[in-house]
Amino acid sequence: MSSKHEHEPITLMRDCEAILIPSGAPLELPAGSVVFITQALGGSYTVNINGNLARIAARDADALGFDIDTETSHPKGHRIDGGTVDEDMIWDQMRSCYDPEIPINIVDLGLIYNCDINPIEDGGNKVDILMTLTAPGCGMGQFLAEDVRSKIMAVPNVTEVNVELTFDPPWNQSMMSEAARLETGLY
Numbered sequence: 001m002s003s004k005h006e007h008e009p010i011t012l013m014r015d016c017e018a019i020l021i022p023s024g025a026p027l028e029l030p031a032g033s034v035v036f037i038t039q040a041l042g043g044s045y046t047v048n049i050n051g052n053l054a055r056i057a058a059r060d061a062d063a064l065g066f067d068i069d070t071e072t073s074h075p076k077g078h079r080i081d082g083g084t085v086d087e088d089m090i091w092d093q094m095r096s097c098y099d100p101e102i103p104i105n106i107v108d109l110g111l112i113y114n115c116d117i118n119p120i121e122d123g124g125n126k127v128d129i130l131m132t133l134t135a136p137g138c139g140m141g142q143f144l145a146e147d148v149r150s151k152i153m154a155v156p157n158v159t160e161v162n163v164e165l166t167f168d169p170p171w172n173q174s175m176m177s178e179a180a181r182l183e184t185g186l187y
């Protein structure tokens with residue numbers, strides 16, 4: 001973030017789209033609205049507006065007075081190095097995805113159940129991700145899945161990404177990494 005602090009009010013500089021947390025309902029925030037940033041991780045912003053939490057996407061960072069980060073955008077399906085995929089890069093990309101209510105990345109939260117990389121017959125690679133959410137009723141599932149999908153698409157030699165949500169087995173706190181449990185005090 002810039003010099004603005006999380007607990008200082010920010011007046012939106014223009015209208016912007018947001019997603020109401022945890023329902024996932026779309027929301028239009030008008031210019032001049034006052035918000036407080038509660039979390040700014042992975043490129044998106046969780047804001048408190050009138051006692052409600054909402055997620056503002058990275059593409060709307062300018063409404064908050066921040067620069068839009070264009071360095072992280074890569075062409076989809078770009079190919080290098082003979083067509084192989086660096087699996088560590090995929091996991092690093094998923095570590096840049098955050099639950100909008102918990103300041104822990106989805107990998108350390110234990111939300112990623114499986115990651116498969118398979119070559120495609122005509123070139124490129126398909127990545128299949130099986131993931132869950134901390135709560136089955138969370139309306140943010142599709143938004144988190146899209147965040148994962150778009151960030152993995154930036155990995156060289158990835159041409160397709162499928163993200164499937166599952167609740168079997170149901171997520172529980174024991175699935176969190178030790179570091180995440182320590183950070184949240186859920187040890």
